[in-house]
Amino acid sequence: MLRLTWRNLLARKVRLMMSTLAIVLGIGFLSGVMTFSTGLNATFDNIVEGSTSDAMVRPEGDLQAANAGVSTTQFVTPADVDNLAALPEVEAAVGSVDGIGSFLLGKDDKLVGGQGAPTLAFNYAPVDNMQGDEILVLTEGRWPEKPGEVTLDTSSAERGAYEVGDTVTMIVPTAEPKRDFTLVGTADFNGGGTAGATLVLLDTEEAQEIFLDGEDAFTSVALTGAEGVSQTELADAARAVAPAGFTAVTGDKVVKETQDQIGQFLDVISIFLTTFAVIAIVVGAFIIFNTFSILVSQRVRESALLRALGASKKQVTRSVLVEAFLMALVGSTLGLLLGLGLSRLLAGLFRSFGLDIAGDVLTLTPFTIVAGYVVGVVVTMVAAFVPARRAAKVAPVAAMRDDLEVQEKSMGLRLVLGGVAMVIGTALAVLGLMGAPGTDAIWIGAGAVIWVITTAVLAPVVGHPVLVACRAVFGRLFGTPGLLAGENALRNPRRTGATASALMIGLAVVSAVGVLASSLSATNDKVVDDEFKSDFLVQMPTFQGFPAQFGDQMEAVDGVALVSRQQGTPVTVEVDGKPDQTFLSGVDQGFLDIYDLAMIDGNDQMSGHQAILNEGRADDLGARPGDTIDVAFPGGETIALEVVGVSEETPTTSGITVPLSVLRDAGVKRSDSSLSIMVEDGADRGAVKQDLEDVVKDLPILAVQDKEEFKELISGQVNQLLYVIYGLLALAVVIAVIGIVNTLGLSVLERTREIGLLRAVGLSRRKLRWMITLESVAIALLGAVLGMVVGLVIGVVLRESLKDDLTELALPLNGLGVFFVVAVIFGVLAAIVPAIRASRMKVLDAIATE
């Protein structure tokens, strides 16, 4: 039997190649995603571990506050550093100076690094990491030695088109933001690369001038332990002499905190990508199932002969399954190789978003290899199982008969089961909407999966009207070839349905995502319409702070009535006895005048150490007007604030809103994170805008936006994400198209004699190609229509569950039109090869085929 299986594989290699391709792509995507995720984690682990010293002295509070890089007025003095260095446990203590608000401009005057990874600017001082290696390694030139010199990371220097010796332009958070430096060298983290972050290494004196207003002090201290001193001993000793507001933590703790923080972000990426890999594999499974179904039905006579010659049912089943197994092995092997390539492609994609992943961490791990083979083999075998069983059910007598149709069960059972499943899926979704325990999305997601699968199972039945409509339309538009194409699509509903289902899955996800995206855009537009109350808004694209002098200059612009200043900072409050990170906005009176907060309780008149809470935060804190809350600012200062009012939640305020003076009192360095500008009545808005833009011409990334521009910015971001999702789904659609190619190819082969007859009675080659193309289009349209309907339902239900955030429901009608056209195009593309093959058949050979 094994030899026969082998012969079968060889005899049908072209047909099997196509379904192997489905496995190759599915496994390729999966292993590519796994390899990429592993590489992503490795990149960050290497950097984090390679750039952390044995211990560090840093402001009190946890990592987020320390890392938020909010400049504080609390410093470590050189004397403090000397004290630390004098400890017997300490081998070296190195003061560092860092701060936010620095940006590197490329030679083209555009921001290097874009809006993804951050720019880390600090003073260069040699520090050892936990392994005893230097944290930073030079790749070219030297370190900065005096003000006016800078060393950049290798990749940023390249992206900015700078060579060592060039003059480099940077934006720094000082009164005169644009500053030129001489590039004296390039360097990287010891762990390799920077994962896209821009490193700006300055001379200590200059860093102090920029970030600490010239004070001879430091923002943190990196410690290296003496021989034989553990990290804990080192940190304990350092904590004892750390200045007020500072604490010492072990390197291990810093690494863990950083990894946890990055890990959440990395997990999101990895889950996101894996979702698409799973979709691709499911689509692939449909195609494998379909291919084997067709192959088995074409091989009925052979199976019957085997049975007549004494092969048991089990042997026939096994011969098909072994065939599937061999195919899965080949497909998974090729898929793993493809995955390696794909992971580099993904790395390239992320690099363009500013997340650099070194190629040498992208290798196939044993786990990925095992997972690739297991998934490939299991999915293929499961998909081939039903057809294999059907092959074994052929009665031996069929070998002697002429009619070779496999008797298929009626659709009745399918309808009943499908109907029941549909009800269950709907029930789950309704439960989700009605607030069953757990996350709504999980209930609805489970319902959605059932809907999709059920639609696939019911496609032969529910797709009938679509195909009948195709037949009618094609018949009218294209005459007899169109009619024949419609009939051909209808003649084997299972085959057409299963082929279309592969495409249906992809389009269902595309449509559901489309509903969410267009609802998000509509919601954003509405929110902007409601909340964008000023004439202009000035913000960094990164929402980071920018120097206050811009606001000062804007106040002086002709035609400007009011410039409201807002400064945000992360703070810590206590909720239920536990510290809770939140965001606080410092605002001026102008802000309250412009935005006129809708108060639920109390009033919005605040001064001194008073605060307005939004509803959610007030509930968390259990605070009412008159109560006092303790807020810990970065840098360690804690201020008691009296609550004067509770407002509705709006996008313009954070949980806690205070007068700007509170931030000053807390020692938070003054900067602005947002300016809201009102124009005088009768002023020329265009001219005012031009003048405002002139103010920020030295900081070109600081955008002055009116309402429409702001809307476009937001919808641009939504669309960017949408396109990434569509890009990832494209693979599933490509696999589905391969499925159409496969089915059509097999159908053409099966209908050789019929095609010969049609050619004999006068069907021209061109019309024959039309006939096959239209059948393909009919299948594609069926997939598209079913997918869109299911996707729309899922999207609308998901939106309903998210209606607190997505207040508007919008259907992506234009998008659906595009998908429809794309489906037709894919249908045409899928038919190219089968149509050419069919039209090349010689009329006589076709007729003579037995």
Add this chain to the structure above:
Amino acid sequence: MTEQSTGEATQRVAARAQDLTKFYGKGEAEVRALDGVTVDLMTGEFTAIMGPSGSGKSTLMHCLAALDTPTAGEAVVDGTSLSRLKDKDLTTLRREKVGFVFQSFNLVPTLSAEENILLPLSLAGRKPDREWFDQVVDAVGLRPRLGHRPAQMSGGQQQRVACARALVSKPSIVFADEPTGNLDSTSSAEVLSFLRRSVDEFGQTVVMVTHDPVAASYTDRILFLADGKIVDELREPDRDAILDKMASLQDAAIAKVAG
């Protein structure tokens, strides 16, 4: 069948084979399916081509019907030489000038009987001549079956649908390849009677490949082929004469092998 009615037609040539030669394979494996066949097939005549298996009778028909291209020589249908035609023109010629009836798998399974009959016309984008369509349908006796699909009809009915399809476009010549090969004797008689009537009543030209003497006895003229050559011809044959001829051809073949 004894009554003949070829007399009144001014005998034109419906199809002509001129020194038609067809080789398959190369070198040692070369097979001469046709070896210089020259013959005229006249309009309004029912011609049978007979011969043992491998004598080249199907090849001759395929070459004349523009289904196959000869290695040498010329095939002419209704005054058009096929050798210079491109595939597109051959397709048109098959659609307009030639009708086909095959041994089996004659109909498109997804189309009804009526749609199958009208297929050549609808492929050409031509309006059917309703009167003629009715006449043909009544002649084959299929009116009650017009809406049925092939799977719902018997073999004889399917074959009669195929005959109706061959006639509906009023072709210059109808080629039938063993049209009764898969039929029982009653159904065979129905199909053959219809072909005979189409010649007698509609003046149709029919060429039929067969190895069945009974089927051949319905025709006006029989061409006997052996080893790719026309070796004999019978006019207004009766069954005994056919059997004699076939027996003598068989003897000749045996003698050749023995000698």
